[in-house]
Amino acid sequence: MITPRRINQGTTSRPEPLTGGAGLYDHSARDAVSPTGVRFAGIGALILTVGVAAWLVSANPAFENGKAGGTPNQLAPVAQAAVLEPGSPAAEGAQIIATKPCVGCHTIPGIPGATGQVGPNLAGVAGRTKIAAGAVTINSPDDLKKWILNPAALKPGTAMPNVGLTDDEATKIVAFLETLK
Numbered sequence: 281m282i283t284p285r286r287i288n289q290g291t292t293s294r295p296e297p298l299t300g301g302a303g304l305y306d307h308s309a310r311d312a313v314s315p316t317g318v319r320f321a322g323i324g325a326l327i328l329t330v331g332v333a334a335w336l337v338s339a340n341p342a343f344e345n346g347k348a349g350g351t352p353n354q355l356a357p358v359a360q361a362a363v364l365e366p367g368s369p370a371a372e373g374a375q376i377i378a379t380k381p382c383v384g385c386h387t388i389p390g391i392p393g394a395t396g397q398v399g400p401n402l403a404g405v406a407g408r409t410k411i412a413a414g415a416v417t418i419n420s421p422d423d424l425k426k427w428i429l430n431p432a433a434l435k436p437g438t439a440m441p442n443v444g445l446t447d448d449e450a451t452k453i454v455a456f457l458e459t460l461k
């Protein structure tokens with residue numbers, strides 16, 4: 281009688297050496313890394329990701345206390361403008377200048393939309409003793425008022441036009457300009 285050969289099925293007979301590809305349940309080609317090793321690697325990667333993310337958030341200056349998003353550079357121009365007392369001539373002047381063509385030609389701190397590039401930036405104009413490229417001397421706010429009422433009278437041929445201000449408007453605009461130190 282011929283006994284069929286058993287392959288790897290009992291403890292009584294010596295297991296045949298596995299050759300690979302012998303059948304569905306032949307696991308001779310094992311994974312290179314053990315399942316436990318893979319599990320530890322996965323958990324390790326997760327912890328590393330969370331750690332790096334937490335560090336990136338804490339290292340971002342935008343999350344510092346007391347600071348809205350945005351860099352100090354973006355916020356600085358707003359900070360230049362003086363705080364004007366409501367109802368004062370300077371506050372009225374700020375409102376008047378915002379409605380005049382000045383804003384199309386000049387960048388003016390504290391006046392929303394005043395981003396003109398044709399004339400000089402008016403930041404710090406109150407501290408200037410010479411304006412219009414040195415052609416006009418400013419000894420008092422009254423000189424500044426004469427200038428904005430009629431620039432060509434002080435500097436013939438200047439590119440700044442007379443925009444037709446009333447005396448009262450000019451007085452208040454100058455009161456505002458005097459806050460731009």
Ligand code: HEC
Pocket residue numbers: 377380381382383384385386398399400402405408410411412413428435438439440441443445453
């Ligand atoms: C069409 C453009 C234009 C308009 C509108 C205009 N300006 Fe000017 N402004 C200029 C130019 C250009 C200069 C420089 C003039 C020069 O050097 O001859 C100037 C110069 C000045 C200066 C002197 C600044 C400096 O440091 O030299 C002041 C102050 C000023 N403008 C205020 C005003 C005010 C206030 C208004 C509105 C009532 C106004 N400007 C409207 C173009 C303009």
